[in-house]
Amino acid sequence: MEISHLGEFGLIDRLTKDLPIVNASTVKGVGDDCAVLRNKESDILVTTDLLLEGVHFDLTYVPLKHLGYKSAVVNFSDVYAMNGTPRQITVSLGISSRFTVEHIEELYSGIRLACEIYGVDLVGGDTTSSRQGLVISITCIGEAQADKVVLRSGARDTDLICVSGDLGAAYMGLQLLEREKAASAGQKDFEPQFQGKEYLVERQLKPEARRDVIEALEKEAILPTAMMDISDGLSSELLHICKAGNVGCRIYEDRIPIDYQTAIMAEELGMNLVTAALNGGEDYELLFTVPLHCHEQIQKVAGVKVIGHITKPELGCAMITRDGSELALRAQGWNPLAAHSDSD
């Protein structure tokens, strides 16, 4: 169905019909000039992400439902990275004429699924036409106990540096998807080869936010001193934490968690595995620091690994390689401002 057939309000009505409200703080959702929230007990967290077709996603291999899911989840990840709980999102879409109502419903079904799984209410947004493909802008509002908000600036000398999950897999998934896209060019009935690499594809197309880690830390009564989610690569985020806290760090190459599929794929592509894990980006794992005395407790948190420690600032930021030498960390993560030419 052509979107112009429904018009803006018709499309919004259709997309937002029967939207559930699960949070007590959502007083009024979609359908007025503003959403109305009520939240007397806790601090409010606000984060926003802008995703543009051709820059952040390629619809050749990204299914719209996955795209919707991921667009929501990356915002939830930012809220968890403050030690908060995501509660509401607004979704703004710019839609070009090649998209039908069914396409947008598919995208929305992914957003709604993410909201359902993470207990978040969709409370508003803006819908407009676009001359240039799909534009997705999501803002997420979360809450956190005022004395438990974790900023990126709190890391102190001797703190332990921890990461959840494993790193580099989403980046390798992207390489794999790009390789298969290139291989498919001009071919009919092309069957992409993902056998044995499903994990990489899933990490790229359908990342999850680490609510489980936040809950596990709470259960162990561990309050991180600093925390971020890893969206631009471990190196880049760790440098942010060190700069914000005016500290240095040492991490150990042999402690960086890497899945075996990531390792196999790096070998296949002739890429440096550790570089991919340090700079790959889009992992949406949590990077955080805890006081040294939490050393035993942190072992009890499933899926979390200590990869190094915070130092005095004058020691700089470095990785100790397997052969014992020091390699200065540099931010080589994905640059979202890499020059793109106007296509118009």
Place this chain on the structure above:
Amino acid sequence: MEISHLGEFGLIDRLTKDLPIVNASTVKGVGDDCAVLRNKESDILVTTDLLLEGVHFDLTYVPLKHLGYKSAVVNFSDVYAMNGTPRQITVSLGISSRFTVEHIEELYSGIRLACEIYGVDLVGGDTTSSRQGLVISITCIGEAQADKVVLRSGARDTDLICVSGDLGAAYMGLQLLEREKAASAGQKDFEPQFQGKEYLVERQLKPEARRDVIEALEKEAILPTAMMDISDGLSSELLHICKAGNVGCRIYEDRIPIDYQTAIMAEELGMNLVTAALNGGEDYELLFTVPLHCHEQIQKVAGVKVIGHITKPELGCAMITRDGSELALRAQGWNPLAAHSDSD
């Protein structure tokens, strides 16, 4: 300066340097995964707008500073339309390679000026490259006393329908700017002709949100029963209010406030003046209803005019023309989902 020279974080640092914080509810602004807000006394309002180059603005005649100002103000307008006060905004930008650092600073200077004038803190955002011109997504967070939030659904039979300011001028300003753009095509040293029409140009390029009206209503202790801001045209918004409240309405053609510059321009262009005032859009005036007993009080509010009244739903929504006939109101406002072809 090329933006790639600074990179994402360099650009953000430069744009957000010395950002003032004026609201007690802003605990932590730019520089972490989320902004942190604290707001124990009031309800929280959230609104968002997505503006795309080529759809919502034409940089041929829109100065970047004005564009920044307007992008912020249209969000503030949504918060005032709930009877709230805007407190924080997040600003996400998609920037293509033809923009320099100076361009983006110019845009930001307009956003910062709007924030300064309206007392709003800029607390976060996202900055990325774009393949397709400039993308601006702004989310505004406001606050309102829980028992004073005005939804669009509260209008009741016999309520008076009020509008602030005058209507149709922003639309006429757009027509004028488009006319001068067409006239300038291919000409060097073209001087656009705006004499005697400065008000129209200003209404299009630099609208203001009606904080003054909200303050005046508060002073007169008038709490509207329903309220919206007029962004898509009076007809369209009034139909929203009637649908949301399950009521009808009668407005009077001869009461619709129109500036004389708007009237002169409509005549010059051979356009129907009332159609422009009803459907023009981008007025950012307030449309609201008050109980009949407020009739005398509302006269004291400067710049507000009673244009009609709410009826029972079975009477429908109509305008009484100057010759006394009834004309059914229809939403013919600007359609943001009008088909735009992909340019890529």
